[in-house]
Amino acid sequence: MDENCIFCKIINGQIPSTKIYENDYVYAFLDIMPVNKGHTLVVPKKHSKNLLEDDVEDLKHCVEAVQKIAPAIVRAVEADGFNLGVNTNKAAGQAVFHTHFHIIPRHEEDGLRPWPQRKYDEGEIDPVKEKIIKALEK
Numbered sequence: 001m002d003e004n005c006i007f008c009k010i011i012n013g014q015i016p017s018t019k020i021y022e023n024d025y026v027y028a029f030l031d032i033m034p035v036n037k038g039h040t041l042v043v044p045k046k047h048s049k050n051l052l053e054d055d056v057e058d059l060k061h062c063v064e065a066v067q068k069i070a071p072a073i074v075r076a077v078e079a080d081g082f083n084l085g086v087n088t089n090k091a092a093g094q095a096v097f098h099t100h101f102h103i104i105p106r107h108e109e110d111g112l113r114p115w116p117q118r119k120y121d122e123g124e125i126d127p128v129k130e131k132i133i134k135a136l137e138k
């Protein structure tokens with residue numbers, strides 16, 4: 001428990017939330033500012049500031065919960081699919097520094113656009129690959 005963390009407070013019941021599911025390890029509730037209705041946050045009960053710092057067993061529990069919850073959300077809001085998102089660090093849009101998975105229901109005609117995609121310039125892809133492989137060795 002991090003006493004300054006809004007999601008820890010939600011898990012503890014100090015701040016109200018619209019809970020849809022809970023077990024010993026995981027708490028899931030509706031996002032107050034949904035991308036689409038039914039947008040849900042799945043969070044490990046144990047505080048960690050992001051996915052990279054979370055215990056792998058906790059992550060397994062979260063993914064297990066996603067497998068259970070996401071199809072129910074899709075059925076409930078009559079969606080056609082969902083996006084699963086984990087924003088990591090401010091640059092990626094992370095605003096709450098307690099690990100969480102976004103389940104965002106999607107509808108065929110919901111008008112949301114996928115991320116813009118770019119191209120590699122000629123000869124650019126291999127150096128990127130090499131740098132990543134080298135970084136993996138550290």
Ligand code: AMP
Binds near residue numbers: 033041095
């Ligand atoms: P992120 O930008 O990935 O850190 O996502 C944080 C999410 O938490 C945002 O989508 C917010 O709308 C949501 N959020 C923040 N405060 C609350 C709250 N009290 N109850 C439900 N969702 C919240």
Ligand code: ZN
Binds near residue numbers: 006008047
């Ligand atoms: Zn927390």
